[in-house]
Amino acid sequence: TEHRALISRFLPRFDVVLSNSEEFTALDVTPADHADTTFVVTSGASGARWSRGAASGGYPAIPVTVVDTVGAGDAFAAGFLASWVSGMDVTPALQAGHTLAAECVTRVGAGPVPPD
DSSP states (O other), X not given: OHHHHXXXXXXGGOSEEEEEHHHHHHHTOOXXXXXXXXXXXXXXXXXXXXXXXXXEEEEOOOOOOOSOOTTHHHHHHHHHHHHHHTTOOHXXXXXXXXXXXXXXXXXXXXXXXXXX
8 A cells, every 4th residue: 555655646747657567457546537647558469558537549569470578668668658758649659669569579689670
């Protein structure tokens, strides 16, 4: 309950909370109770879901041949957050996150994606 009180104290200051499904469960929050915060929950190959108040949606992961998942979550976060802070809506930001994560998992190790 101590972590819940701390999270409840700071959550109103967050525009977006990005987590995987296990982390989201551990947060123990109800997104509808935090209408000013967008929650993004990733689920690996199942894609990602978002919610903000009563609104919600999702975006599927991009099907690729997975070589190594190291760095996939970080790649997703980088793509999503770069798009989000540049003013994109949540769905195109999810797409950008999935695009980088899909590229990341097609090679061994976490590292920069070479330019096209």
